[in-house]
Amino acid sequence: MRQSPIDYLRIAGIMDGISLLTLLFIAMPLKYFADLPLAVTINGSIHGVIFMLYMCTILYTAIRIQWSIFWSLAAVLVAFIPFGNFILDSYLKKAQHRYPVKPFQASWIVYSIIFFSFIDLFAQLPVMSTFATSVGASAFIAGIAVGIYSFTNSFGNIASGILTDKVGPLSMMLFGLGTTSASLFTYHFINDPMTLLIVRSFHGFFGGLIVPAAFTLLANTTAQHEQGSKSAVTGSFVGIAAIVGPAFSGIMASKTSVPYVFSLVGTLGFILLVSSFLFRKIHIKKKKREEPRVSFKWNRDVQKAFMGAFFLMFSQGALAYLLPLHVESLGYSSRMSGTLMSMFGVVAVLLFILPTNRLFNRVAPAYTLLIGVGVLAVSQILIGQMTTTWTLYLVMALYGIGFSCLFPSINTLLIQSTTPETRGQAYGYFYAFFSIGVVVGSSLLGFLQIGITGGFMLAGVVLTAFLIFIFFDIRKKEKNEKLSDLSIK
Template identity: 35%
Template structure:
């Protein structure tokens, strides 16, 4: 089980390590601002397609095979970053990188869901969330430090080697449960899909707000005349808070408490964090808001992913997690895109983001109540 948690962290380090360097790398290759934005967004777009394909293939041939094939493929593709000579070649590489990367995470979480005890899937997902949190903190630092001191190519070689090494380890040491009988009777997935809507909606809204933060937090820091380097520290604050909740005995709440209520509570908490960010005028205010956001993040992620395990049969879990991470990627795209489209000051955009989350949550709650009646 420890190996799969490490693999999840490595998979997300691949993504997070490129956040601070892909824009300057594209500019260095001659990309104009519009093309830089397309290059950045291309990964998330193709990653979403990869998530959907991964879900279908996992249920057909098993999560382990998709997991190690995805990691090995990503390792090879990242190597080609070091060989691009212009921005359009980089755009093509980003497309295939996102597509192959989209295979990995649904496979890893499907594998994890099939190994853990069903009654403890919340804690299992909390530990996996800690892996994501560690990657969110370590990834950007690795990308910035290695590329800054030794150049972009060494970073690409390092991440490529990391993916290939752990892809081989996954192929050799992970043990998948025996395959389900192919003669199993088909069943209607519509009721299951309806039960998964809260998880999909929650992860979409969570990543929507994270997309907003990624775009707007540096602008907020500049507005307050603070050092731009504080942006990374502030993002690390919410990651550390989430990790502590994930690994401490507090993770028991994810199995003892009602998951839909945890997700709703988490969405309300991150909305409060955005509203507090909007009115923040000092660094301490911003730190408090990121602590609040970290609590909300910690309430949502394990509850949403645990719901996918809880509400699906094993033979359909791959598709369920494929859709889950497609909404994950779509949320990031929508959050960063909406922040870029509207030219309001960051404070107004944080308020709009919080209102969007609360309005969507309220609308879904009312519709669900009417549907039950």
């Protein structure tokens, strides 16, 4: 009898559950009560490898099995709960006969690589500043070490965009995947601040090569009428990475070390690289050599997509900088900042993967862009006013709605306003604006020193200004289209 992907998931889940229990109830007591820290090091390393294999198995099962996304989310969540894997296994055993196996689609490899790129990014957030100080960096140098990744990442985005149009998105994506995975292992060689800055620079640049090529590949192989919903699906992988990445790195770094965490992420990258060659069935229509080269045009819709990318990540940068300070000022635990971030991520992912993603096929991206910016602006203003736990979670859920509207909108807008011949370069600039937006959002508010409430208010005002610009731009475009129709008649 042929094995089902659920069988592999169950085996990996049991292994993950056992390794978690031995870590919590054997290795940790040996460390703290018998003075044997090596037990945690060894068991933690084994658990980390099994955890990454388990994540890959969840992804493979989701690709091959026609089941609800909630099964996949449950499989991820139980990995952090003692005995959770065993409880899930009993449900999987009863339910697996109801789910047929579907053909493998090569586009899921691209989605997986996008997930890798963003989990690489989000896994850095909780651990990089403390890792920098552990190798002798001052507070100032630690800040540079955090920011230099985004700085060099923007150059990688632009380089990837230009090269994608020349050598093809698939080749560029795989090259970026390989070099990024290799760079993650170099953190083991860091012993001083200067080496850290060099490694961070290369890591950021190579990481910037993946996303423009991957998004270009998806755009060029997706039907026009499905661009909106496919952009939402892509956003779900980004959202899941935003939820899993910080929790995974924070927990694993506390049990092992930061370089070891990055090595695990690098291992995932190499697994995907090998998988990409094994399942290399993505076909792209190549342009004929004799055709004249098409130049990239900064038209109005492209500019709106770039501005949307910048202000989306400006909002994210402001949130990442101000939210922990706001939570701390209210007297809550710093752990609450992470759960609040997870709240917006969970809401966004649900809207991406539920039938609501069809909205992005039916409504023009300019209108969903307008809605998304408006919701984010209101959310930023409200966050600074909220003082209770339940209201903070409510506003962060609202923020998630805004994010889920804005992210697919700017992607769809960019796809519809570019051609396959220039889309790589467009995505290169697009994600460079992403990187710059994060840096500006956090550093500008830190530089102005206008307080927490003032910072949230300013972020909301900036987004409102962008909202007004988009509104009048849409009105102007509609007016021109009406005049054009009248002239034709």
